[in-house]
Amino acid sequence: MSIKNIFEKSSPGRKAFTLQNESFDHFQIDKSIDKSLLRETKAHLPEVSELDTVRHYTGLSQKNRGIDNQFYPLGSCTMKYNPRIHEEICMTHSFANIHPLAPSSCSQGNLHIIHELQEMLSTLSGMHTFCLQPAAGAHGELAGLMLIKAYHKNRGQADKKDTVLIPDTAHGTNPASAALCGYKVKTIRSNSRGNIDIEHLKENLDESVAGFMTTNPNTLGLFDENILEISSLIHEAGGLLYYDGANFNAIMGKCRPGDMGFDVIHINLHKTFSTPHGGGGPGSGPIGVKENLIEFLPYSKVIKKGEKYIYQKDFKDKSIGNLMPFGGHFLVWLRAYIYIKLLGLDGLKDVSENAVLNANYLMRALTKDFHLPYDRSCMHEFILSNKNQKPYHVQTKHIAKRLIDKGYHPPTTYFPLIVEEALMLEPTETESLETLNTFIEAMRSIAKECVDSPDVVLKAPHSTPVSQIDEVLAARQPKLKWTPSST
Numbered sequence: 001m002s003i004k005n006i007f008e009k010s011s012p013g014r015k016a017f018t019l020q021n022e023s024f025d026h027f028q029i030d031k032s033i034d035k036s037l038l039r040e041t042k043a044h045l046p047e048v049s050e051l052d053t054v055r056h057y058t059g060l061s062q063k064n065r066g067i068d069n070q071f072y073p074l075g076s077c078t079m080k081y082n083p084r085i086h087e088e089i090c091m092t093h094s095f096a097n098i099h100p101l102a103p104s105s106c107s108q109g110n111l112h113i114i115h116e117l118q119e120m121l122s123t124l125s126g127m128h129t130f131c132l133q134p135a136a137g138a139h140g141e142l143a144g145l146m147l148i149k150a151y152h153k154n155r156g157q158a159d160k161k162d163t164v165l166i167p168d169t170a171h172g173t174n175p176a177s178a179a180l181c182g183y184k185v186k187t188i189r190s191n192s193r194g195n196i197d198i199e200h201l202k203e204n205l206d207e208s209v210a211g212f213m214t215t216n217p218n219t220l221g222l223f224d225e226n227i228l229e230i231s232s233l234i235h236e237a238g239g240l241l242y243y244d245g246a247n248f249n250a251i252m253g254k255c256r257p258g259d260m261g262f263d264v265i266h267i268n269l270h271k272t273f274s275t276p277h278g279g280g281g282p283g284s285g286p287i288g289v290k291e292n293l294i295e296f297l298p299y300s301k302v303i304k305k306g307e308k309y310i311y312q313k314d315f316k317d318k319s320i321g322n323l324m325p326f327g328g329h330f331l332v333w334l335r336a337y338i339y340i341k342l343l344g345l346d347g348l349k350d351v352s353e354n355a356v357l358n359a360n361y362l363m364r365a366l367t368k369d370f371h372l373p374y375d376r377s378c379m380h381e382f383i384l385s386n387k388n389q390k391p392y393h394v395q396t397k398h399i400a401k402r403l404i405d406k407g408y409h410p411p412t413t414y415f416p417l418i419v420e421e422a423l424m425l426e427p428t429e430t431e432s433l434e435t436l437n438t439f440i441e442a443m444r445s446i447a448k449e450c451v452d453s454p455d456v457v458l459k460a461p462h463s464t465p466v467s468q469i470d471e472v473l474a475a476r477q478p479k480l481k482w483t484p485s486s487t
């Protein structure tokens with residue numbers, strides 16, 4: 001199967017319907033542009049008919065793989081079903097078309113929603129208050145670290161406290177955000193149980209430590225039982241604790257980062273609270289803080305004054321300022337708000353319980369054929385490796401690519417870094433027993449192929465327009481522009 005790009009479908013003189021109307025004559029902008037700025041040769045645009053264009057782009061859209069057309073067990077990303085009711089409500093005029101600068105008297109309903117969401121997230125996570133502004137998880141991390149920095153600066157300790165400790169299981173954005181915020185990063189080892197190695201933490205804990213950044217459950221899908229001891233150790237050393245809340249789907253209504261001792265957290269609304277994500281669309285990474293960090297928050301909290309909702313204006317100059325134009329991504333907040341309202345606390349608890357149950361069911365069924373590096377009950381996701389398939393020269397990437405042929409989006413691979421050849425699966429709570437069982441069958445059939453006909457797995461995928469690519473070449477010398485001579 002090969003696909004042609006739109007230039008390869010071009011035929012000289014072919015074009016789509018153009019509306020002939022003299023009233024468009026003033027669009028002859030060429031005449032008003034300085035000659036020196038005009039292109040001399042004609043732009044090489046594809047010449048295609050309207051029908052060719054429609055078929056081309058419809059065809060491309062149908063090659064997309066997403067949660068709406070297949071099981072998508074991409075670990076760490078929480079690819080759950082996004083209820084259609086959200087989309088319908090978000091399209092209503094008063095939500096979709098309100099101007100960000102509309103006076104608060106005209107947007108009381110929307111401000112009420114923002115205010116209530118701030119409160120609901122605070123209750124769910126055990127934090128004192130929330131600021132919804134950051135545009136994604138990584139943006140929330142940066143905001144949270146800026147708060148930690150502002151806190152130490154306020155105490156005259158900014159120079160001394162220049163290091164952030166991060167476990168070796170962390171998501172790549174954690175050390176990246178700390179470095180972007182000007183911190184030195186020290187990596188803390190995990191032990192054989194998949195928890196933080198407390199002795200290694202103690203060895204690295206001195207006055208230079210500004211903070212500790214982690215997620216619990218961690219990216220192995222394991223809950224660190226020593227979190228209370230860890231948080232008191234960090235606090236005793238004068239550091240603060242940052243919670244990466246991307247794994248919040250596992251713990252709703254069960255336990256709260258605030259109670260575990262964290263000072264600042266972010267939550268990925270687009271993951272746990274179900275906004276379509278993964279294609280670069282808008283996300284939202286609100287940050288929650290304990291009382292000690294409130295005075296440093298960005299300028300964008302909605303407060304209630306009497307019976308009125310308003311944007312807080314009386315910020316102290318200690319605030320880290322704004323991280324976004326206007327308040328942030330309102331329609332992502334709205335989806336999260338509807339999700340929480342419709343499910344209620346009991347419903348959210350069910351979400352987490354079913355996410356964890358589905359993950360454990362899948363994990364136990366797959367360990368008959370695949371190696372499980374940490375043999376413990378998992379939370380909402382788990383890690384396998386290729387150890388059993390290695391004798392047949394099959395790597396994790398081959399298993400992932402063979403899954404494409406079986407109709408599944410590949411799981412996360414080669415992350416977290418501490419597991420050699422990691423395959424990370426997160427089924428989420430929205431998948432049925434039947435879907436999980438069919439997926440288990442597909443994984444088993446791949447395990448069997450590795451023994452009987454490894455070539456089929458090694459050369460996968462066979463069902464896509466492009467099969468295996470040279471990944472190193474693609475990363476080092478990406479060809480981002482198509483030119484006719486390259487065909």
Ligand SMILES: *Cc1c(COP(=O)(O)O)cnc(C)c1O
Binds near residue numbers: 137219
């Ligand atoms: C997704 C994720 C992030 C980053 O969130 P973005 O919204 O993609 O910026 C951080 N940490 C973990 C564990 C994640 O899974």
